[in-house]
Amino acid sequence: MLDHFHVTCEDVVYDPFVGCGTTAIAAAARECDTISCDANPIAVLVTHFKLNPPSPEDLTAMVDSIGPNGLQEAFRAFSCGVRPQVCDGHLSLLRFLLAVAVLRTRWHLGSTWDDERIASELRLLVAEIAGDTRTPLPRKAVHQINWGDFRDCGVELPL
Secondary structure (H helix, E strand, O other): OOOOOOOOOOOEEEEOOOOOOHHHHHHHHOOOEEEEEEOOHHHHHHHHHHHOOOOHHHHHHHHHHHOHHHHHHHHHHHHOOOOOOOOHHHHHHHHHHHHHHHHHOOHHHOOOOOHHHHHHHHHHHHHHHHHHOOOOOOOOOOEEEEEOOHHHOOOOOOO
């Protein structure tokens, strides 16, 4: 789509329904500034970390900081709003990774809580993210990602 509209690095790409961030990532690869928003906070979170991925080392250290025996306590803490000792920039990512790992074990459907399996899923997620972010995006562009209605993104569209 960016080719169809002859988008260059001088353009700002606005995506009012960011979803999984495909348009924002493609625009970032062209060094375009991007403005994205979505009503779904998970879509915003996923796009944010695709555009600004933590290093694989940071991810591994973050997951290792929980420890295999502390997964259930970490999950409970997140559910109750308790903030673990993690860098603020990674707190939402850690919460997201832990939730995805728990969902992958089908615990929410009645499966038994299994620290070892959840820890394995966390390691798999870290490997997937490291693979997805192997090629860094150019850092010249500015990326603004908002959570909320597309009409509230502060973008003036020419009519």
